[in-house]
Amino acid sequence: MAFAVLFEFLFFSKVFVRNALNVCGEAMTSVSSKASYPKTFLSIVSLSGGLAAFLLLASWLLVSRPVVNPGAFISYRVQGFNNTTTTDPNLDGLRSNITVLDDSNFHVYSNKSAEKAIADDRKRSGIEEPQPDVLQNEEQLLDKYSIRKADSDCDLYHGKWIYDSSGPLYRNDSCSIITQMQNCQGNGRPDKDYENWRWKPDQCTIPRFNPKLFLQLMRKKTLAFIGDSVARNQMESMICILSQVEEPKNRGNKRMQRYYFRSTSTMIVRIWSSWLVHQSTDPFDFATDDVVKLHLDSPDEGFMQYITDFDVVVLSSGHWFAKQSVYILNNEIVGGQLWWPDHSRKKKIDNVEAYGISVETSLAAMATQQNYSGLTIVRSYSPDHYEGGAWNTGGSCTGKVKPAMEGEIPENGFTNAMHEKQVSGFRRALEKKSNKSKLKLMDITRAFSYRHDGHPGPYRSRDPNKITTRGPDGKPPPQDCLHWCMPGPVDTWNELVLEMIRREFNNPTQ
Ligand SMILES: *[C@@H]1O[C@H](CO)[C@@H](O)[C@H](O)[C@H]1NC(C)=O
Ligand SMILES: *[C@@H]1O[C@H](CO)[C@@H](O)[C@H](O)[C@H]1NC(C)=O
Ligand SMILES: *[C@@H]1O[C@H](CO)[C@@H](O)[C@H](O)[C@H]1NC(C)=O
């Protein structure tokens, strides 16, 4: 089974590399048409060549390693943690195929009959807060929300999941940009209730996402998602939610996704940055050129160079720290993940420590950039749910059809450690902040540890012959217990983003 996953990974990655090569050529031609883009994005367009090369290099390294030594991947385990479920590096690799996209893949259509069904649902539900039809104009909409002042201090991250029969914010057939691997219904997942749970903080209620309110708060503004394939998951959820009221224009190029909402001149951007820090492959000390080096003390220029163009940034990372790389700090090799040729030396830090440092470095760079005045939302580590083993050792989320009850989730030592380091990295960066920007933590790790039902599991593809149940030997099928179904719990992250934006941009006391 592990071999099958590996082969799939290699196959997709090769497709990806080939496409990335094409991108370099096309980036050149896209510069000539840049006059039609809004001004702040000229620079992004001209970047494409460089970032494509960067992506190409990164993916090539990650791909080339298992070719040389497949055993390194198959016996994969996060060092220092014996007893935890770990992230499937191959699953992220699979998504590399998706990070490079043709414009033609991004035709967003609106499905009137699906829209009507959703509207009917909402009428039935009564829990919807503003009636979008009643509150047409901007002042009314903003007023209505600014009144909810009492809610503004409420802790959003302690609460529970409650069943909500009004259903999800969109459907698999009312949003055409859902990556097939997250289109659980489209891939034949038989149960659907996982779409119907809302997060309810103990002290307040998060209103159902109102796309019109979002667009108005984000008038003439840009929201950027920065991170790995889980960040892509969240970005696509946001586009699906918003596309229910307005079809965005796809202004993306092959390696940077950008969607433009004309009614309010709002732009949604996604930049790929798997580790958030500068990476290179140049030989360094005793590390040769066949392994990725992470410079833990410099931020990833791939996103830093555009940071002043963004009004809101949703930044996240974590799972790539389970992949092979070398850690460099103060011009010295201080550790390595799945790499440490010289056993006579001692590692100074492990991958969890490295994660915390990378979070501090990237956030501190943003919080001290003279001209950046945006709102940075750090989305905390997204828990995976490989039960009974890791992704490659029989771990499974098969058969989970509702959120876990309190006390039902096994503690995950790796998730807890990653979360702790991320939060302390965040706090250190906050202390260094010197500019006008705002830095907020969106602490979803605990809340999402209950959502073992929200992953694609074995429903990762349309293949009608895929294995979805345990074999006679009790072996679970290959599955994705890391990314989130769409629609599904991931949509809650965007409801939280809207709530945080509302608190920042529409607070009458400020
Ligand atoms: C993990 O297991 C190995 C033996 O398999 C043991 O030597 C090591 O101390 C364990 N590590 C932790 C962190 O428990
Ligand atoms: C993990 O830890 C539990 C106790 O906390 C133990 O029962 C179990 O055997 C361990 N599993 C592995 C794979 O080490
Ligand atoms: C539109 O949505 C309806 C109801 O959800 C569905 O039956 C129909 O197939 C969809 N049409 C298209 C073109 O996707």
Ligand SMILES: *[C@@H]1O[C@H](CO)[C@@H](O)[C@H](O)[C@H]1NC(C)=O
């Ligand atoms: C949407 O999900 C339904 C099952 O609920 C499935 O029959 C249909 O093919 C899916 N449509 C798309 C476009 O994935």
Ligand SMILES: *[C@@H]1O[C@H](CO)[C@@H](O)[C@H](O)[C@H]1NC(C)=O
């Ligand atoms: C900030 O903006 C000013 C004026 O546009 C510019 O001169 C300066 O170089 C910028 N600083 C940074 C760090 O980008």
Ligand SMILES: CC(=O)N[C@H]1CO[C@H](CO)[C@@H](O)[C@@H]1O
């Ligand atoms: C852009 C690209 O290479 N897309 C490929 C991703 O993988 C699917 C298979 O799931 C291919 O059909 C696409 O061509």
Ligand SMILES: CC(=O)N[C@H]1CO[C@H](CO)[C@@H](O)[C@@H]1O
């Ligand atoms: C408004 C403000 O606080 N600006 C500061 C942003 O950070 C730089 C240092 O990186 C300061 O020089 C600015 O005064």
